[in-house]
Amino acid sequence: MQLVRIAYKTESDENLMRAMARGDKRAFDEIYTRYADSLKRYFKRMLWKDELKAEDFVHDIFAKLIRKPDYFDVSRSFKTWVFSVACNMCKNEYKKQSIRKGTSLDIEDHYSLSDTRVNVLNEVEMNQFGVAYEEKLGQLKPEHREVFTLRHMDGLSIKEIAEIVQANEGTVKSRLFYATKQLAEKLKEYNPVLE
Amino acid sequence: MEDKLQEILFSKSFSELTEKEKSSFVDLFNSEEEYESLQSLFTQLEEYKKDQPVASHHKTKVSLDDLFVNQHQSVGFVARLFPPNKPFYLSPIFQLAALLVIIALLYPLTQNDIEKPIQLAKNEDSSTKKIENKSREKTLKQKIVAQPELKQPNETSSKSTDKALQKSNSSEGRAEDSEYASFPQASTVADGRIPENEIKSESDYRFSSNLPSKDQEKSTPNRKKSESESLLKEKLILSEDVSFSTVLDENKVFQKNEKQKQIKVKSLGENTSVLAVLSAIY
Numbered sequence: 001m002q003l004v005r006i007a008y009k010t011e012s013d014e015n016l017m018r019a020m021a022r023g024d025k026r027a028f029d030e031i032y033t034r035y036a037d038s039l040k041r042y043f044k045r046m047l048w049k050d051e052l053k054a055e056d057f058v059h060d061i062f063a064k065l066i067r068k069p070d071y072f073d074v075s076r077s078f079k080t081w082v083f084s085v086a087c088n089m090c091k092n093e094y095k096k097q098s099i100r101k102g103t104s105l106d107i108e109d110h111y112s113l114s115d116t117r118v119n120v121l122n123e124v125e126m127n128q129f130g131v132a133y134e135e136k137l138g139q140l141k142p143e144h145r146e147v148f149t150l151r152h153m154d155g156l157s158i159k160e161i162a163e164i165v166q167a168n169e170g171t172v173k174s175r176l177f178y179a180t181k182q183l184a185e186k187l188k189e190y191n192p193v194l195e
Numbered sequence: 196m197e198d199k200l201q202e203i204l205f206s207k208s209f210s211e212l213t214e215k216e217k218s219s220f221v222d223l224f225n226s227e228e229e230y231e232s233l234q235s236l237f238t239q240l241e242e243y244k245k246d247q248p249v250a251s252h253h254k255t256k257v258s259l260d261d262l263f264v265n266q267h268q269s270v271g272f273v274a275r276l277f278p279p280n281k282p283f284y285l286s287p288i289f290q291l292a293a294l295l296v297i298i299a300l301l302y303p304l305t306q307n308d309i310e311k312p313i314q315l316a317k318n319e320d321s322s323t324k325k326i327e328n329k330s331r332e333k334t335l336k337q338k339i340v341a342q343p344e345l346k347q348p349n350e351t352s353s354k355s356t357d358k359a360l361q362k363s364n365s366s367e368g369r370a371e372d373s374e375y376a377s378f379p380q381a382s383t384v385a386d387g388r389i390p391e392n393e394i395k396s397e398s399d400y401r402f403s404s405n406l407p408s409k410d411q412e413k414s415t416p417n418r419k420k421s422e423s424e425s426l427l428k429e430k431l432i433l434s435e436d437v438s439f440s441t442v443l444d445e446n447k448v449f450q451k452n453e454k455q456k457q458i459k460v461k462s463l464g465e466n467t468s469v470l471a472v473l474s475a476i477y
Contacts, residue, residue: 023267025267028263058255059255066259066263067262129239133239133240152237153240180223181223184229187235188228
């Protein structure tokens with residue numbers, strides 16, 4: 001029984017999840033406001049910049065939380081857990097796409113699809129850093145891309161990323177180092193200092 | 196290490212870096228150009244994060260809210276008792292009611308079982324009564340045995356009349372003698388009495404207690420006759436009392452058994468009626 005009123009804004013994600021499992025609507029609202037945007041960004045990056053698909057995936061992941069709140073292991077961090085679920089959803093989507101297109105299971109083929117989209121864009125957009133960044137990011141290996149975005153776009157720690165991608169911290173650091181070096185090299189032409 | 200790199204990139208230029216800092220990040224950059232490219236990447240990335248127009252659709256939130264309400268609407272107590280998606284016989288309220296009916300039907304049966312020990316206790320009481328009656332009987336016997344000795348003076352006073360009567364009924368007296376001869380001679384005591392455990396008939400009793408025989412009684416005065424008769428009656432009543440008390444006890448047990456049977460039959464009838472109602476509902 002809840003005797004003390006929950007301070008939703010300052011409450012931890014795990015406590016909010018417990019309250020949500022009991023049917024607390026405000027706890028769900030708080031969880032949604034905390035993670036909906038970052039999850040959508042993550043899905044958008046991982047799913048070939050498809051905004052509608054990213055929106056659907058956000059809906060699906062929160063629907064899972066509503067229907068089966070017990071799936072969440074309270075001993076774990078909610079942030080890492082929700083991103084690991086998102087990561088698995090993306091992997092499943094890659095498999096689906098590869099079967100649909102009759103290609104191999106190599107995920108890199110899917111990322112090459114985003115390159116064709118970028119080529120359609122006009123030259124003005126290409127000059128923008130954001131477009132170039134997304135393009136070059138898409139050219140990276142998925143494991144490198146995933147680690148880089150989780151670290152620099154979603155602000156997760158090395159430990160959290162290791163938990164999400166189910167790899168040790170050393171592997172995550174090496175992937176991050178490789179992705180950083182690759183991007184820095186490819187995006188040096190967009191360096192405003194050099195311009 | 197990652198945090199330290201970003202801190203250096205945002206705060207220092209390549210010329211400001213110490214040798215230690217340069218050596219720790221030697222894998223990432225070796226020249227000033229590489230360092231500056233890294234600097235530009237992270238600064239622009241920070242700006243890109245801020246400007247990134249990502250906002251989830253309002254429709255998604257609305258549909259999720261509806262889902263949440265539907266999911267947690269049925270959590271209430273009444274809704275749990277009457278789940279909308281289940282048939283009525285699977286609803287918890289129906290199951291609870293059925294359980295209560297079964298308990299109500301089984302309760303009288305369990306009550307009858309509890310009464311049995313009380314019945315046993317009553318049986319024990321009757322047995323003690325029997326023992327008490329036996330002891331009373333013994334004491335009365337002793338009294339009866341002792342009484343003729345006290346009445347001896349009356350016998351002596353009426354000796355002459357007795358002798359006359361004996362003479363007149365000599366043929367009958369012989370018959371009495373023959374009756375006495377039939378008793379086992381070995382068991383007779385020296386004073387002419389038969390042991391109590393061997394008393395089988397009225398004549399035995401008369402013989403053992405030195406009472407006059409039936410024929411002798413006819414000749415004795417009415418007073419004496421009435422006395423002996425009253426003693427005999429008392430003896431008979433006692434023996435009857437014992438048997439009658441046992442019969443009463445047996446009757447009581449029988450009546451109780453009958454009552455139990457009636458209750459069982461009633462409860463079975465109720466069971467069958469409830470089952471019939473339930474089957475009709477189904």
